[in-house]
Amino acid sequence: MNGPYNYGAESVKYGVSFGTALAVAISYTNNHSILWAIIHGIFSWLYVIYFALFK
Helix, strand or coil, rough: CCCCCCHHHHHHHHHHHHHHHHHHHHHHHHHHHHHHHHHHHCCHHHHHHEEEEEE
């Protein structure tokens, strides 16, 4: 499975990175707090989903 078409690990890595960046951007835009942006960045996709559903 380590052939030239193994994109699973790369996709997950970029998905996590994108989720973290998105969570930090949303958090800082709404709260104007670096501390909250860091905390929300740690939870990344969970915060993004929460924001989409409840904000």
